[in-house]
Amino acid sequence: MPDLKKQSPLGVYIEHCKKGELAYQVTADGKAVFYPRAVAPGTGSDKLEWRVSKGLGTVHATTVVHAKDKQPWNVALIDVDEGFRMMSRVEDIDPMAVKIGMRVKVRMHSAEEKQSPYPVFVPAEGGK
Amino acid sequence: MSRKRGSVAVVGAAESDLGLVAPDTSPTDLMAQATLRALDDCGLRLSDVDCVFATHSQSRMAVLELCEYLRINPRYYDSTTIGGSSFMSHLAHAQSAIENGDAEVAVIAYGSTQRSITRAAASSRVFNYYETPYRPFLPGSAYALAASRHMHQYGTTREQLAEVAVAARKWALMNPVAWEKEPLTIEQVLNARMVSYPFTVRDCCLVTDGGGAIVITSAVRAKSLGKKPAYVLGVGESIGHANISSMPDLTVTAAVESGKQAFKMAGLRQSDVDMLSLYDAFTITPILFLEDLGFCPKGEGGRFVSNGAIAPGGKLAVNTSGGGLSYCHPGMYGLLVIIEAVRQVRGECGARQVKDCEITLAHGNGGVLSSECTVIFGNDAAL
Numbered sequence: 001m002p003d004l005k006k007q008s009p010l011g012v013y014i015e016h017c018k019k020g021e022l023a024y025q026v027t028a029d030g031k032a033v034f035y036p037r038a039v040a041p042g043t044g045s046d047k048l049e050w051r052v053s054k055g056l057g058t059v060h061a062t063t064v065v066h067a068k069d070k071q072p073w074n075v076a077l078i079d080v081d082e083g084f085r086m087m088s089r090v091e092d093i094d095p096m097a098v099k100i101g102m103r104v105k106v107r108m109h110s111a112e113e114k115q116s117p118y119p120v121f122v123p124a125e126g127g128k
Numbered sequence: 129m130s131r132k133r134g135s136v137a138v139v140g141a142a143e144s145d146l147g148l149v150a151p152d153t154s155p156t157d158l159m160a161q162a163t164l165r166a167l168d169d170c171g172l173r174l175s176d177v178d179c180v181f182a183t184h185s186q187s188r189m190a191v192l193e194l195c196e197y198l199r200i201n202p203r204y205y206d207s208t209t210i211g212g213s214s215f216m217s218h219l220a221h222a223q224s225a226i227e228n229g230d231a232e233v234a235v236i237a238y239g240s241t242q243r244s245i246t247r248a249a250a251s252s253r254v255f256n257y258y259e260t261p262y263r264p265f266l267p268g269s270a271y272a273l274a275a276s277r278h279m280h281q282y283g284t285t286r287e288q289l290a291e292v293a294v295a296a297r298k299w300a301l302m303n304p305v306a307w308e309k310e311p312l313t314i315e316q317v318l319n320a321r322m323v324s325y326p327f328t329v330r331d332c333c334l335v336t337d338g339g340g341a342i343v344i345t346s347a348v349r350a351k352s353l354g355k356k357p358a359y360v361l362g363v364g365e366s367i368g369h370a371n372i373s374s375m376p377d378l379t380v381t382a383a384v385e386s387g388k389q390a391f392k393m394a395g396l397r398q399s400d401v402d403m404l405s406l407y408d409a410f411t412i413t414p415i416l417f418l419e420d421l422g423f424c425p426k427g428e429g430g431r432f433v434s435n436g437a438i439a440p441g442g443k444l445a446v447n448t449s450g451g452g453l454s455y456c457h458p459g460m461y462g463l464l465v466i467i468e469a470v471r472q473v474r475g476e477c478g479a480r481q482v483k484d485c486e487i488t489l490a491h492g493n494g495g496v497l498s499s500e501c502t503v504i505f506g507n508d509a510a511l
Contacts, residue, residue, distance in 0.1 A: 063264075
């Protein structure tokens with residue numbers, strides 16, 4: 001069990017983000033866990049290992065958010081190849097052109113004033 | 129399951145003032161007003177109340193505030209907060225409390241001033257590192273993501289989503305207290321301001337003030353009161369997830385389970401239900417609930433609602449109040465979902481009354497398709 005006085009699951013995740021890595025956890029039997037947790041969902045096991053994703057995935061669901069005086073932006077759920085789903089957005093493409101089933105790869109969004117870096121996605125070359 | 133079909137009944141039901149209330153009105157003002165109206169409705173008094181359920185988004189301790197305001201000291205209370213379905217859950221818990229002898233007369237209350245003070249001020253959101261940076265418009269974008277899957281997997285169209293909004297509007301025009309007063313067409317829904325694709329603002333519930341209260345007591349005591357009881361024939365509760373990125377299947381909600389429980393307890397089938405009150409936060413939700421509650425096969429919801437099927441004169445009466453889309457949506461709208469189902473089974477709905485309405489179903493949804501609770505009501509004939 002991680003010592004939560006020393007390190008939080010989110011803290012570890014953000015440290016990976018700062019290195020440009022999309023991190024996730026796996027259970028003892030190899031099942032991917034996301035978002036990161038102190039114990040494994042379902043079993044309560046503390047045998048959770050950190051892994052770094054290869055950063056490839058598929059768009060599972062997509063929407064485009066519209067707000068006053070702003071360019072519309074994409075919000076998507078991405079099924080990452082290692083077997084977990086996460087919310088993100090697909091960039092470098094018209095947000096309405098983001099389609100379910102599209103192959104995407106991760107890109108780390110740089111830290112901003114009050115926001116640590118976080119993973120976004122862009123279309124994967126060659127649709128791989 | 130310990131709860132018994134028909135052991136308790138909703139005997140009083142009332143809305144607070146709805147729409148836009150006076151400046152500085154509090155949610156507790158609205159809860160208290162609705163509570164007294166609901167007690168008046170059945171001829172009970174504040175001193176009869178020994179059980180209180182309340183929650184809202186503008187304070188953390190709604191039960192304490194309501195009981196202080198009314199100066200009552202219930203022996204049983206509960207503030208379960210699972211979003212818009214909280215009140216169906218309260219009703220199930222009230223039934224258990226009454227059956228167990230822990231309470232005799234329960235009040236469930238809700239109030240919100242979200243139109244007056246803005247939605248952002250009325251329900252603050254927790255920062256979630258795994259979602260917030262992506263700036264989803266919540267809760268709308270979560271429902272939009274679910275809709276995108278439904279469209280992808282089942283061919284559901286924006287026109288079919290719009291049918292839900294148009295049907296709600298037609299019903300609302302028959303409800304004197306509904307917020308919306310003008311007709312609405314499918315084209316108007318499609319061409320309205322886009323909020324979170326595929327939803328325009330007309331695919332989204334209203335942002336209004338309002339609240340309500342219901343009074344529940346044992347079936348035995350209900351028979352001695354002034355109004356026709358709306359017996360609780362079945363209840364079901366189920367939770368799925370908290371955040372949309374953790375929803376196991378975006379096209380299947382926990383209503384599958386809550387509906388199964390409620391129908392099993394009631395000993396009824398879908399074809400027995402005369403009217404449905406389905407939480408319509410967004411146009412996709414009645415479509416999902418018609419499927420998950422067994423009124424049509426999975427994936428067929430969009431086609432099911434087409435051609436005015438759930439509008440006045442259609443094949444199934446759904447959301448006769450005008451729903452959250454056109455009648456009133458003060459944040460956690462579930463209590464008003466219950467009130468319309470109670471009124472229909474009591475035959476009080478005037479121009480929009482469903483003929484020979486003996487059995488109604490109220491389905492609540494909370495969070496982002498997160499918590500699903502179902503209640504089936506019946507009148508004397510259905511008991």
